[in-house]
Amino acid sequence: MTEISKARFSWSSLTRNYGIYFVLVALIILSSIVNPNFFSGENISNVTRQISVTTILAFGETILIICGLLDLSSGSVLALAGLLSVACYKATGSLELAFAVAVGVAVACNLLNALMVALFNAPAFIATLAMQEMARGSALLFTKGQNIYQIGNYTVLGQGSIAFIPIPLLFLVGLFILTWYILNSTRFGRGLYAIGGNQEAAKASGINVRATKVMAFVINGVLVGIAGVLFMSRVNAGLPNGAINYEFQGLTSSIIGGTSFSGGIGTAGGTVVGAFIVGFLNNILNLANVNSYLQQIIRGAIIALAVIYDIWTKSRRTRRLVRSAAAR
Amino acid sequence: MDLYKLQALHISKSFPGVLALDDISLQARPGSVLVLCGENGAGKSTLMKIINGVYQPDKGDIVIDGKRVHIRSPIAARRHGISMIFQELNYIPELTVEENLFCGRLPVRAARVDWKAVRRKTIELLEKEGLSYSPTARMKELSVSDIQMLEILKAISIDAGIIIMDEPTSAITQHEVERLFSKIADLKARGTCIIYISHKMDEVFRIADDIAVLRDGRVVESRPRAELDIDTVISLMVGRKLASNFPKRKIQIGEEAIRVDHLSAPGVFRDISFHARAGEIVGFAGLMGAGRTELMRALFGLDGFASGEIRVGGKPVRVASVRDSKSAKIAMLSEDRRRYGLVPVRSVRENVSLSNLKQFIYRGWLHARKETRHVGDMCARLNVKTPSLSTAVEALSGGNQQKVVLGKWMLSEPNVLILDEPTRGIDVGAKYEIYKLMGDLAEEKRAVIMVSSELPELIGMCDRIYVMCKGTISGELTRGEFTQEAIMRLAMGFDRKTGEQS
Numbered sequence: 001m002t003e004i005s006k007a008r009f010s011w012s013s014l015t016r017n018y019g020i021y022f023v024l025v026a027l028i029i030l031s032s033i034v035n036p037n038f039f040s041g042e043n044i045s046n047v048t049r050q051i052s053v054t055t056i057l058a059f060g061e062t063i064l065i066i067c068g069l070l071d072l073s074s075g076s077v078l079a080l081a082g083l084l085s086v087a088c089y090k091a092t093g094s095l096e097l098a099f100a101v102a103v104g105v106a107v108a109c110n111l112l113n114a115l116m117v118a119l120f121n122a123p124a125f126i127a128t129l130a131m132q133e134m135a136r137g138s139a140l141l142f143t144k145g146q147n148i149y150q151i152g153n154y155t156v157l158g159q160g161s162i163a164f165i166p167i168p169l170l171f172l173v174g175l176f177i178l179t180w181y182i183l184n185s186t187r188f189g190r191g192l193y194a195i196g197g198n199q200e201a202a203k204a205s206g207i208n209v210r211a212t213k214v215m216a217f218v219i220n221g222v223l224v225g226i227a228g229v230l231f232m233s234r235v236n237a238g239l240p241n242g243a244i245n246y247e248f249q250g251l252t253s254s255i256i257g258g259t260s261f262s263g264g265i266g267t268a269g270g271t272v273v274g275a276f277i278v279g280f281l282n283n284i285l286n287l288a289n290v291n292s293y294l295q296q297i298i299r300g301a302i303i304a305l306a307v308i309y310d311i312w313t314k315s316r317r318t319r320r321l322v323r324s325a326a327a328r
Numbered sequence: 329m330d331l332y333k334l335q336a337l338h339i340s341k342s343f344p345g346v347l348a349l350d351d352i353s354l355q356a357r358p359g360s361v362l363v364l365c366g367e368n369g370a371g372k373s374t375l376m377k378i379i380n381g382v383y384q385p386d387k388g389d390i391v392i393d394g395k396r397v398h399i400r401s402p403i404a405a406r407r408h409g410i411s412m413i414f415q416e417l418n419y420i421p422e423l424t425v426e427e428n429l430f431c432g433r434l435p436v437r438a439a440r441v442d443w444k445a446v447r448r449k450t451i452e453l454l455e456k457e458g459l460s461y462s463p464t465a466r467m468k469e470l471s472v473s474d475i476q477m478l479e480i481l482k483a484i485s486i487d488a489g490i491i492i493m494d495e496p497t498s499a500i501t502q503h504e505v506e507r508l509f510s511k512i513a514d515l516k517a518r519g520t521c522i523i524y525i526s527h528k529m530d531e532v533f534r535i536a537d538d539i540a541v542l543r544d545g546r547v548v549e550s551r552p553r554a555e556l557d558i559d560t561v562i563s564l565m566v567g568r569k570l571a572s573n574f575p576k577r578k579i580q581i582g583e584e585a586i587r588v589d590h591l592s593a594p595g596v597f598r599d600i601s602f603h604a605r606a607g608e609i610v611g612f613a614g615l616m617g618a619g620r621t622e623l624m625r626a627l628f629g630l631d632g633f634a635s636g637e638i639r640v641g642g643k644p645v646r647v648a649s650v651r652d653s654k655s656a657k658i659a660m661l662s663e664d665r666r667r668y669g670l671v672p673v674r675s676v677r678e679n680v681s682l683s684n685l686k687q688f689i690y691r692g693w694l695h696a697r698k699e700t701r702h703v704g705d706m707c708a709r710l711n712v713k714t715p716s717l718s719t720a721v722e723a724l725s726g727g728n729q730q731k732v733v734l735g736k737w738m739l740s741e742p743n744v745l746i747l748d749e750p751t752r753g754i755d756v757g758a759k760y761e762i763y764k765l766m767g768d769l770a771e772e773k774r775a776v777i778m779v780s781s782e783l784p785e786l787i788g789m790c791d792r793i794y795v796m797c798k799g800t801i802s803g804e805l806t807r808g809e810f811t812q813e814a815i816m817r818l819a820m821g822f823d824r825k826t827g828e829q830s
Contacts, residue, residue: 185694187685194682197671204630204660204668205683205736206650264673 020258020273027280035287043283045166049158049234051279052168053078053243055272056227057250058257059179060220062271065254066183067192067216068199068263069117069124073109073131074224075246079239080139081106082228086238087142089154098154103225109135110221114214132247139240148238158233168230172272175223180268188215196263252299253278256306278302332391333358333521334379334490339388341374348374350545352388356490356538359519361512363532363553365561366542367816368616368781372525373415375542376492379523380412381405392490403432411488413479415495415525421468425461426450429482453485457511473500480508484515491515492523497531498617509535527615527820529558530829541565559813562820566783566812574788575760577767581791582606584642585775586658586744588627591636596622597799600636604744604775609766611790612779613815619799620779621663624746628660629653630668640744654683659742661733663749663779669733672722676714677703679721679732684739706735711761727758734765745769748779763789783812797821 031038038044057074064070085102089095109131116127160167183189191212194202203209227246232238257274259266281302285295332355341349349371356362364372377383379390381399389396392408399405405412419428426446427434435445450463459477467475476499483491497505512522512535526532532539533553540550541564549556549564587603597619604610612620626633629647638645645656653660662668671679680703681688688699703717710731714724721732730750737745747766751759766776766789780786786793787810795803795818803818822829 185696186692187689187694190678190682190685190694193674193678194671197673198667200668201671202682204628204650204662206654207682208651260673264671 020256020270020277024273024277024280027277027284031280031284031287034284038283038287041164045161047279047283048169048172049166049230050282051275052166052172053227053231053234054246054249054253054279055172055275056175056223056230057246058253058271058275059175059268060223061247061250061254062257062259062266062268063179063182063192063216064124064220065251065259065261066196066263066266067213068196069213069216070128070251071110071113071217071220071224072125072128072247073113073135074220074227074250075243075248076132076135076139077106077109077221077224078228078231078243078246079241080109080135080142080228081225082232082242083139083142083148083238083240085225085229086148086151086154086232089151090148093152095154095157099157099229102229103222106223106225106228107218107221110217110224111214114217117217118210118213136240143238143240145240147240149236151232151237155233155236158230159236168234171226171230175226176268176272179271182219183266183268188212192216193264196265198264248303249278250275252303252306255303255310258310260310261307332356333393334523335389335391336375336379337389337391339375339378339385339390341378341383341385348545349378349385352542352545352547354540354547354550356521356523358489358521359516360537361516361522361524361535362538362540363536364523364525364540364542365527365532365565367565367783370542370565371545372542373494374545376412376494376523376525379405379490380410380492406433406486406488409487409489410492411483411486411490412492413483413494413496415498419467419475419479421466423467424464425467425470425478426463428467428478429453429485433486453481457481458507473504476500477504477508480511484511488520490521490523492525494525495527496524497526497528505531528829529561529820532561533558543567562816563813566816573760574785575764575767576789577771579607579767579770581608582773585640586627586777587639587642589637589639591623591626591633591638593622593626593631593633595799596631597626597796600801602794602801602804604777606743606773606775607770608791609770609776609778609789611786611793612777612796613781613783613786613793614796614819616781618796618819620796621748623796624660624748624777624779627653628658628746630660650683654740657741657743658746659683659737659740659744660746661730661737661748661750663752665730665733669736670721670729673720675718676707676712676721676724676732677717680706680735680739683736687739702739703735706739707731710735710738710765725755725758727754727761730754730758730762734762738769742774744775744777746777746779749781750778751780751782751785759785783815786810786815787812795819 057078060074061071081102084105085098088101089098113128113131116122117124157167162170191202191207194205194207195209195212199209231243235242253275254266254271255261255274256277257270257272259271285298334356336352336354339349339352352371352375366372374383378385379399381401381404390399391397397408399408420431423431429450430446435442447463454461459481461470461474476496480496496508500508515522524535536553538550538552539556539561541548541561543565548567583606584603585606589601591600592598600623614620622631625631627638627647629649629652638647640656640658647653647656647658666672671682677700681699685694688695700717707714707717712728712731712735714728721729724732750762766778769776778786778790791807793805793810793815794801795805795815797819798821802821805814820829
């Protein structure tokens with residue numbers, strides 16, 4: 001036992017537990033060198049508005065990945081929910097109603113995801129891939145491929161500020177607290193970790209696996225719906241083709257933030273850090289005028305590295321455990 | 329020609345926490361059948377897996393035809409002319425009969441699989457053995473006994489010099505058993521060396537030329553069949569010294585805690601009736617596959633059953649899920665703690681509280697301090713050795729992991745606690761602590777049901793023992809009647825009155 005207690009203070013465990021924070025700090029320093037305006041109020045405000053949307057998606061992905069699921073439809077569902085919300089606002093002029101429509105649509109799509117996964121035992125990968133197509137198609141069909149412009153006061157949610165703090169950032173903070181609370185302080189959260197860590201054991205402990213998975217999708221729906229409102233409102237239009245590949249940004253953020261793709265491991269705090277790393281990196285690459293195709297390659301490489309790192313630390317942990325078991 | 333076809337010399341093998349084989353030596357002659365007997369966990373399967381290249385021995389040698397060989401994989405074993413029929417059938421359900429027969433050795437011509445040759449050889453084989461399966465039938469469409477026959481056919485068709493059969497008759501009909509035995513006679517005549525594992529004494533004495541009895545990873549006896557009889561073999565199998573230091577306490581037995589009437593699940597167990605009282609420790613003995621674990625899983629709401637009734641504290645209860653059994657105050661420690669007991673990557677705290685979270689919720693919030701206090705108290709009581717409550721359970725030793733699972737179920741305050749192989753794979757110290765704990769639990773007026781394959785611990789700890797055989801309860805023994813021989817005879821299906829094995 002002592003060898004394990006000692007290992008908890010080792011350098012390797014320091015980098016394992018806090019490595020991503022170092023990366024984030026390094027990235028911020030790098031940013032301020034590449035772009036002297038990085039710390040300007042305008043840039044910070046812009047970056048946080050962009051990052052907020054993907055971070056909120058990443059919260060949903062984290063919740064799902066922890067319990068062994070994932071959502072490949074969040075970008076498309078975001079677009080559909082945001083678009084219908086914009087249309088509703090233009091028709092009624094009620095921001096509250098528009099907000100409710102976005103959340104309602106995204107939750108409905110995720111209930112369909114949940115239906116496929118929890119009831120028909122479809123793999124989440126396939127089920128949400130199907131939803132990705134259906135939601136994107138629905139969005140394009142709804143406007144016949146056209147964008148919706150002149151959305152008036154709808155933009156306040158994505159572009160407005162309260163006492164210099166961008167409103168999306170306020171949403172981000174609020175939803176971070178919600179995610180943290182769900183993961184740390186509820187039975188549901190414990191169920192998520194247990195199911196992702198060992199579904200059979202969770203079931204044998206009396207966790208309602210099916211209901212937990214449905215609930216995970218519903219919460220993801222709420223998050224995606226809110227992200228949809230913030231996105232459309234920031235870009236000042238209803239874009240049926242908006243937020244393409246955002247699910248990958250969310251997944252990347254979650255994985256870089258330490259969520260294990262094998263399930264059972266992940267935190268709200270790590271996800272925020274992961275999302276900010278991805279966001280700042282995009283910001284630097286843009287500011288440094290890196291070719292956008294090259295940017296895509298770099299983002300892909302980062303996902304690969306994050307996953308390899310996750311697997312590598314795990315196999316190292318397993319080897320260490322086997323050794324210490326053999327020593328006993 | 330060497331006197332022995334196969335020799336295992338001074339083989340030792342240990343797994344974390346267990347010495348599975350301890351300096352085992354065995355010889356098998358060509359053209360003869362060597363039968364291995366022994367209780368569950370005696371080391372038979374481990375030894376066979378070493379001969380078949382699945383495991384590597386820590387020490388010792390395998391000698392074939394007088395030559396020392398290193399068998400690094402089952403494929404290498406096949407090159408050495410070793411073929412094995414496993415107790416758990418290993419086949420790929422989606423494959424066809426012919427694909428399965430030639431799986432891993434498909435004939436190739438011009439870089440392509442020669443399917444015509446496969447078909448021809450398959451039909452040849454099937455006809456030779458008088459089996460009427462279609463070569464293109466999928467394995468999943470066949471019955472268990474068909475699959476077993478095909479496995480036997482596959483092993484024979486390799487033209488192996490050594491064939492290992494691990495309980496080959498557990499799933500086939502009497503008619504097929506006869507066919508298998510005549511096949512074995514043919515193989516013997518051809519000089520094949522056969523190693524045969526079985527619990528069925530009539531079979532053992534019918535086909536064996538030599539019998540070796542294994543116990544606790546050692547060979548306790550190895551003789552020609554003629555020098556042995558059934559009673560001797562049984563007493564050799566179980567003849568373990570009974571440790572007298574079981575912490576068995578005298579406890580006032582109370583009301584009936586659980587009663588099960590005529591519980592049946594087709595193909596798994598049938599017409600099971602038993603009861604356990606508060607303060608009583610009731611044992612379930614039986615060989616592997618007797619249906620004990622399946623019965624317990626049904627009681628706990630993990631698997632269903634077709635008919636029968638379960639009463640807890642006199643009231644009928646429905647156990648369609650673990651949530652039902654939890655509210656009926658039934659808890660179960662699974663035999664497979666890694667699969668059903670633990671969430672390895674999560675902390676000790678989360679694992680212990682997993683089935684008890686309701687206790688710690690206040691107005692929607694998980695009361696972390698209360699959780700830590702209760703889990704900490706439980707871990708202290710069970711003497712769980714862990715650096716902290718936040719340590720992932722995968723970092724703990726087997727015994728401590730078992731205590732974590734036990735702690736989880738003790739925290740739920742069950743009236744009926746089922747312990748399925750509670751001491752499997754854990755060290756002696758932890759075993760003793762678990763025995764003591766069982767006494768504590770009984771003293772707290774809980775009914776403890778212990779399933780175990782270790783007869784000494786059943787005899788040492790239980791007030792009554794039910795013995796299961798082939799899905800039914802074949803006998804019930806009270807504390808005065810406990811002997812290892814009596815339990816083993818019931819477990820192997822010998823009738824108590826007639827002495828016949830069913």
